[in-house]
Amino acid sequence: MSNDFAYDENWASIYEQFTSIRGRVAEADETAAFLERYCRGGSALELGIGDGRVAVPLSERGVRVEGIDNSDSMLKLLARRTGLITTWKADIGDFKSEKRYNLVYCAYNTLTVLVTREAQISCFRSIIDSLQDDGTVVIELPVPDVGNFIGGQRTTTTLVDGENTFLTSELHDPLSQNVVSTHLWFTGTSVRSLPYRCRYVYHQELDTMAECVGLKLAERWGDWARGVFTEASRRHISVYRRAGL
Ligand SMILES: C[S@@+](CC[C@H](N)C(=O)[O-])C[C@H]1O[C@@H](n2cnc3c(N)ncnc32)[C@H](O)[C@@H]1O
Incomplete structure (x- = not known):
């Protein structure tokens, strides 16, 4: 794939x-x-x-x-x-x-x-x-970090400060060792959506x-x-x- x-x-x-x-x-x-x-x-x-x-x-x-x-x-x-x-x-x-x-x-x-x-x-x-x-x-x-997915999904907060909120939403497929994610970066009134897929x-x-x-x-x-x-x-x-x- x-x-x-x-x-x-x-x-x-x-x-x-x-x-x-x-x-x-x-x-x-x-x-x-x-x-x-x-x-x-x-x-x-x-x-x-x-x-x-x-x-x-x-x-x-x-x-x-x-x-x-x-x-x-x-x-x-x-x-x-x-x-x-x-x-x-x-x-x-x-x-x-x-x-x-x-x-x-x-x-x-x-x-x-x-x-x-x-x-x-x-x-x-x-x-x-x-x-x-x-x-x-x-x-x-x-090092793969897949222990805390619940129902195959998780959302983590990487950064919150006065200007930025950075969230990552991930879906885990253990069969293919794939994680599909979107990083969401909120700054002021804008949001960037950064898609990602990896095989750990x-x-x-x-x-x-x-x-x-x-x-x-x-x-x-x-x-x-x-x-x-x-x-x-x-x-x-x-x-x-x-x-x-
Ligand atoms: C996480 S970044 C790492 C960039 C750099 N090595 C560093 O350490 O900062 C991954 C890089 O791999 C490139 N990349 C992703 N898939 C690739 C592929 N199949 N073949 C070649 N480059 C790829 C991306 O465009 C990106 O520049």
């Missing part, structure tokens, strides 16, 4: 503010510092590069960063920030690269935008074909997908500061290399 919820102009127009509210802009430098060491002075490919939140600080560290995204609106945001990063429009679920990279990475929750298991495995096949023999793959994912993945399922293409887990962290991954972790950063290295 393809994901019909694209990052259109509506998403792109609020992306920086949205990621800022979620604390993601503040941690971008730390993310870049984490990733830099796996590039070994070489190159990196970001899957779902977006507005360059991570790619821009990584390229400022001297890494040759390239990226793919399927949203013209998001790619335009990045192009406005820098001309140093080569990008192309493609589906991360099935892409081909002419080059091979020291690092292929997928940050935030981006792998989950592929809403079927098949598409996620297919992404791993594309990753392995674009990776140098001694290259590294880094994937950040949230448990960390051990991710390891199995990686093993399907010959990758093996090398490290797993609870955050970009290399905090320990525990049962309380809300996300993980998983580092893979070819099995046998």
Whole structure:
């Protein structure tokens, strides 16, 4: 199943503010510092590069960063920030690269935008074909949080302040591991409706997908500061290399 919820102009127009509210802009430098060491002075490919939140600080560290995204609106945001990063429009679920990279990475929750298991495995096949023999793959994912749906639905409040009310309404389909949601952002007299669909993945399922293409887990962290991954972790950063290295 393809994901019909694209990052259109509506998403792109609020992306920086949205990621800022979620604390993601503040941690971008730390993310870049984490990733830099796996590039070994070489190159990196970001899957779902977006507005360059991570790619821009990584390229400022001297890494040759390239990226793919399927949203013209998001790619335009990045192009406005820098001309140093080569990008192309493609589906991360099935892409081909002419080059091979020291690092292929997928940050935030981006792998989950592929809403079927098949598409996620297919992404791993594309990753392995674009990776140098001694290259590294880094994937950040949230730990699935599906315990408190009632009747398959929930609404959460992310932010309420004098200016903004930010609500998220979600429907859960446990059979496909899909969550369909709408973020509703009320400001003053206006409301933005931001649709989203994802397929959540448990960390051990991710390891199995990686093993399907010959990758093996090398490290797993609870955050970009290399905090320990525990049962309380809300996300993980998983580092893979070819099995046998
Ligand atoms: C959550 S954003 C992450 C952006 C950036 N990596 C970051 O960490 O801020 C997901 C990005 O993936 C892109 N995207 C969604 N589905 C995609 C697909 N099937 N192929 C390529 N890019 C996709 C979106 O346009 C968006 O830019």
